[in-house]
Amino acid sequence: MSHDLMLLKVFMTSIILNIMMPDGNFIKITELFTNGDHGNKKNDYLCIKKMKLFLINIATSVLLFLSKIRKKVTFNNIADFLEGITNSLRKKPQPLHIVISDPEGIAVAKEIHCYDIKEMYREPKNMPGLCPVCHNTIEKIPNLDYYTSTDKDIAITYDGFYIVRDRFKLFCEKQGYEGLRFVPLKKSLRHFYFMPEKIFQMDKETTVTMHQGEPCSVCGNYLWTGTGGHKIFSAIRWGEEDDFILRTEEFYTDKYCKSPLVIIGLKTARLMQEYGLKGFFFSDVYYKSEQN
Ligand SMILES: [Zn+2]
Numbered sequence: 001m002s003h004d005l006m007l008l009k010v011f012m013t014s015i016i017l018n019i020m021m022p023d024g025n026f027i028k029i030t031e032l033f034t035n036g037d038h039g040n041k042k043n044d045y046l047c048i049k050k051m052k053l054f055l056i057n058i059a060t061s062v063l064l065f066l067s068k069i070r071k072k073v074t075f076n077n078i079a080d081f082l083e084g085i086t087n088s089l090r091k092k093p094q095p096l097h098i099v100i101s102d103p104e105g106i107a108v109a110k111e112i113h114c115y116d117i118k119e120m121y122r123e124p125k126n127m128p129g130l131c132p133v134c135h136n137t138i139e140k141i142p143n144l145d146y147y148t149s150t151d152k153d154i155a156i157t158y159d160g161f162y163i164v165r166d167r168f169k170l171f172c173e174k175q176g177y178e179g180l181r182f183v184p185l186k187k188s189l190r191h192f193y194f195m196p197e198k199i200f201q202m203d204k205e206t207t208v209t210m211h212q213g214e215p216c217s218v219c220g221n222y223l224w225t226g227t228g229g230h231k232i233f234s235a236i237r238w239g240e241e242d243d244f245i246l247r248t249e250e251f252y253t254d255k256y257c258k259s260p261l262v263i264i265g266l267k268t269a270r271l272m273q274e275y276g277l278k279g280f281f282f283s284d285v286y287y288k289s290e291q292n
Contacts, residue, residue, distance in 0.1 A: 102231045103206060105286030108238040110269040112262040114280040117150050119158040124256050127159065136221035137251050137258040142193035144186050152279025154194065160251075160259030164194040171275045175268075177245050200246035200263040203233035206288045209250070226252050232261070237287045243267040 120143050121127040129139040142161055153168045169182050169192055179198035185191050208230035213223030238244075242265040251258035264272075269282050 102208075103288055105206075105231065105233060105288040106237075107266070107284035108234050108236070108287040109200075109242075109266060109285035110264050110282040111232060111285050112154060112264060112280055113283060114154045114156050114162070115150075115152055116158050117148055117152070117155045117163065120146050120161045121159055124159065127256055130256055131216060131219040131221065133218040134216035134221060134223070135255050136216060136219055136223075137256055138219060138221075140193075140195060140259065142183055142185070144183070146185050146193075147187040148185075148191055149188070150191070150279075153277040154262075154280050156259065158257065160253065160257040162194040162259065162262065163188075163191050166190045166192070167275075168194070168277060171272065171277060172245065174275075175243065175271065177243075180245060196245050196247040196260075196262060198244075198246050199249045200261075201235040202248060202250075203235045203288065206233040207231070221251075221258075224254050225250065225258070232263075232285045234263075234285050234287050237289065238265060240266050243271065 124135070127141075129137065129141040131138055137160065140161055146157075146161075146163075148155075148163060150163065150165075152165070154162060154164045156162050163185075164182070172180055172182075179196060181193075181195045181197055183193040185193060208227055210226050210228045211222040211224065215222055232248075244265045245268060246263050247260040248263065249260070251260050253259070263285055264282075
């Protein structure tokens with residue numbers, strides 16, 4: 001996660017927490033964090049951890065406020081400070097692989113990030129396409145009765161299904177991209193389930209991939225898989241004029257909510273903006289050459 005994004009997230013959490021708990025009633029806060037179940041060691045730990053995060057959030061608000069007035073504290077050093085604290089808080093419960101620092105690289109493509117919308121399957125147990133043992137995603141199979149009225153041109157359901165509006169589909173058809181799957185939804189006439197079929201060649205040596213849990217004996221998937229906010233590296237040095245829509249081979253996040261990342265060309269991102277597609281944003285995908 002970039003510094004600015006992380007800062008924004010922490011700041012927003014802080015505002016929400018402040019609105020929710022204006023009196024600073026610590027007993028109530030404790031109950032809220034533990035669902036009223038005291039005496040349970042796991043819950044106590046959770047409580048302390050969340051209390052710490054809560055206090056950090058308050059401290060961030062103050063720092064941000066001071067930085068606005070005095071202009072002495074920059075956004076970058078607040079973000080560094082916060083990242084240090086959140087990393088140290090994360091250390092205890094995370095049996096994750098060791099994380100290396102991001103190497104340098106040049107931006108050669110873009111990753112699409114979109115907002116979450118209502119889940120496609122209300123009951124995960126009814127979701128098809130899962131491993132019978134670990135309930136990990138093997139294949140995304142959309143529920144054709146799904147209804148959404150989202151005005152975002154591309155969005156993702158909480159359970160990891162990409163949904164696009166007709167405008168997005170028209171744009172793709174106009175540009176003639178190959179290997180894109182659009183599945184009409186019976187109840188959402190302007191929306192489609194969306195999945196790029198062609199694979200983005202990731203530089204697997206340079207891209208950090210984190211796993212949680214042991215791999216499933218049946219499907220080989222982990223409980224959780226992610227990049228932990230680290231840079232994504234391409235195996236191909238795409239240029240400014242490359243125009244494509246691809247997906248990663250690997251699916252990310254949690255069990256049945258896993259989905260691939262959608263990676264597009266630099267030109268594609270420009271064209272999407274020029275066409276007026278809205279409601280999502282991009283981050284850079286890098287290439288690590290010998291020189292950098
Ligand atoms: Zn499995």
